[in-house]
Amino acid sequence: MRQGLRAGISEKWISTLSEIQSAVSDDLERIAAHIDRLLDSGFQPIDEVFVHLFSKTGKMIRPTLLLLAVDREKADPQGLVSMGAAIELIHTASLVHDDSIDSSNFRRGVETLNSKWNHKTSVIIGDYLLAQAFSEITRLNSNEIFIELTSACRCLAEGEMRQMAMEGDLEATEEDYFAYIQEKTASLFAATCSVASILSGDRERANLKEFGLLFGSIFQITDDLLDYIGFSSDTGKPTGLDLLERKMTLPLIYALSRMDEAGRDQFRRAFSDQNGIGREQAVRLSSMVIEAGGIDYSWSRVTELARRASDALDSLDSARTEKLKKLVDVIVERDR
Secondary structure (H helix, E strand, C coil), X not given: CHHHHCCCHHXXXXXXXXXXXXXXXXXXXXXXXXXXHHCCCCCHHXXXXXXXXXXXXXXXXXXXXXXXXXXXXXXXXXXXXXXXXXXXXXXXHHHHHHHHHHCXXXXXXXXXXXXXXXXXXXXXXXXXXXXHHHHHHHCCXXXXXXXXXXXXXXXXXXXXXXXXXXXXXXXXXXXXXXXXXXXXHHHHHHHHHHHHHHHHXXXXXXXXXXXXXXXXHHHHHHHHHHHHHCCCCCCCCCCCHHHHCCCCCHHHHHHHHHCCHHHHHHHHHHHHCCCCCCHHHHHHHHHHHHXXXXXXXXXXXXHHHXXXXXXXXXXXXXXXXXXXXXXXXXXXXCCC
16 A cells, blocks of 8 residues: 555655756756746846745756657757746746635745735736746747647646536546546646657657656646645645545545445535535545545556556657656655
8 A cells, every 4th residue: 555655755756856857957957047047027026926936946847857758869958948948937837826726825835926925916927927938939939839838728727627617526527537637737748748759850749748648647646646645744735635625636536436325425515514624524534535445546547547658658769768767657656
């Protein structure tokens, strides 16, 4: 059972990710420096927000994926830096907007913009980030890349709306869930891999994009799993938050399908309570999800998707295949 992996996995996970990223560390540093240049607005109120927003950087998973998926011998180095920065800015914009929508107070242990400032600031800064990202994208003068990333942004918005429509819907199905995560999360990973192929000028675009879609699905399912079995002490995301927000994730959807009417009725009453779900109640409901097999089933789906992601890389050269497979393994065992 993966519940037993809780103790000590965080340091191991960070060490393993750092090992993978060490092969592209110089480029990741260039991307981070380029992001700093792009966000130097010269207007103190905006710059102050950016200093706070990037005071604790993320793990740069998407730029890492881009750098590992691209054929380094064929891609223009500056183009890679530009795309890595643009993709990270799109991702950050989505987080800023998500935090505002969810009224979240913390992200990565740092106060969110909507909490430290207000929701108006979150909307403005998220829009600013997207504008800067697409300003950078247009510099490459590639219609294919522009189409990929505009499509991904549209999917991000559609996925957010789909998730909102599913909130508290106990009739939501596994198919509904996968439609949502492929839009909200996997679409940007898929676009990242597609862009890597375009920059490489190779013929693996369809396979790489399929890999990205599967990789993104794994990423989201593990995130949803860790809301039940994760590490709340140092992530700024308390375990059980999804239940408090009535989010229909895969562990809950599967568990409900296995429960009797009495069990389902407990969730029905909790989700319809105008006073919301209390933390003690969330713990009790989480235990019911685990007992009904929601965690084990979700891990089985992760294993299945990881196998399919590996198969999608069969036609790729061995060097890229090995690195991308390692990245999948890291995400499966991640602490956040």
